[in-house]
Amino acid sequence: MNLDDMARRLPAERDLPAARKQILKEHLMTELRQADPTRPRTRRPRRRRRQGEHRRTVLVAGAVLTAAAVAIATATAVGTHASPPAPKAAQPAAPATAAQLLAKIAAAAARQPAPVVRDSDFTYIRSEVAYEVDSISNGHETSSMEKLHERQIWLPVANVCATGLLIEQGERTPISPFPVANGKVDRDPPKGTPMPNFTCPSEGHLGDTTYRLLQSIPTQPDALLAYLKAGKKWTNDDPPTEIGDMIRETIMPPALAAALYRLAATLPGATLVPHATNVAGRAGIGIMWTSKTARQVYKNEWIFDKTTLRFIGEKTYDPGTGRLTGESAIIQQAFTAKAGQVP
């Protein structure tokens, strides 16, 4: 046998399975952040990142939390101020279980009028956030909560390739699936730079959604659950985490919001928190999600306004120690005609 012969007998090269490649890369990047003594990192929220997700990265780095659903409280771009659901004359008894509360939240969401939104609009969310940040120096890792600060984000309504904007802690960062360098979107970066694996224009996908994508997601319970589980193939997130990620920093179409909360009511792991307060001091009622399975370890609280049952913020905890690791309050959400335009 000669060497050329041998080379010909070698099996053909193969690609790493795409999903696995993404997991290996994310793992590597996470390990580097942990190993690097110089860079502070935000520990929470650790959430999925999918291929080409520069936007996702920014969201993660910014450590968000935000908005959801229900209410397009201030749809100023189109002037449709959604009114809160009229308080019933005779309030039914307070919900006794998480499932009951989620059912009520779903019903309140379903009553919201659907806003009129143009493809060229941006979803605007203003929130107050603080997250735990880790820094490592001299081999010692210390964790501390960020100071509570304002975060404003504009995300395209119909096409994730359109450039959005994040303003947080004095920094203006473009939001794009394309690489962002020196504050600018680079659509023609050096070879090898990770690029979005979809073609533009795109309504995005679970994990990097647009309002138009959310409008297209099935609202039938079985179909919706199947949709979320299909997303799990990429994220390993279980449905409560997927839903939590979806309602955060998003204006949610009323029909999908209702469907998500109805679905959430059927999922295990939720407990009712009768008195919950968001970081802005607004009193509410909460749903605590806990999971300690091998893959999914979390303790997250969704907070809803007591009267309107709108999502008003979130808290995350270390599931081991119970220590608070992040909190947010949604202050305002609206559609605007341009990124950077304040409603």
Added chain:
Amino acid sequence: MELSQRARVRAGDHDEFGVLFCEHARAVYNHAFRLTGNWSAAEEVVSLTFLEAWRLRGTVRPDGGSLRPWLLGIALNVARNVSRAARRQQAAMNRLPKAPDVPDFADDLAGRIDDAERLEKIHAALSTLRRTERDVLALCVWSGLNYAEAAEALGVPVGTVRSRLSRARRKLRREPGPASEQVTGDRVGGTR
């Protein structure tokens, strides 16, 4: 002046390691498969190779071309002693999400098993070679590095690469081929 990739890797630039992974994960994966004969093990070697590359980033020479030879050299050591590398990176590897129970390539499982069988026969044919000769062969003949690149990967002079390869060539010429009727024919799955 913009820093070279080598300079950025030496400086521990995270993003550059991301780029490095995107550029070379496939090459490392296939190299690792040819070394281990096992596609699942190859995944683990990919992960460990880049973790080891991070640890060893200070050893990158400032000048030179692609870092692929350097990575393939690290992969050689990792594949040879996966358990040692895994021990060193144990904490990191514990955090690596396990591969799904049903592999992503389930549809192609038969092809991959066939790959492993071919490799086994080739490995058997190499049993008379020294380890150092097999390394040169894996780098130059299987992964297509030139002598200078293989020299960088192995940390040996170019002349050593050349002499090891020619020795391997001579030894193999004396060997009967692997059970050739079973491994000849078209490569299953073609080129991808």
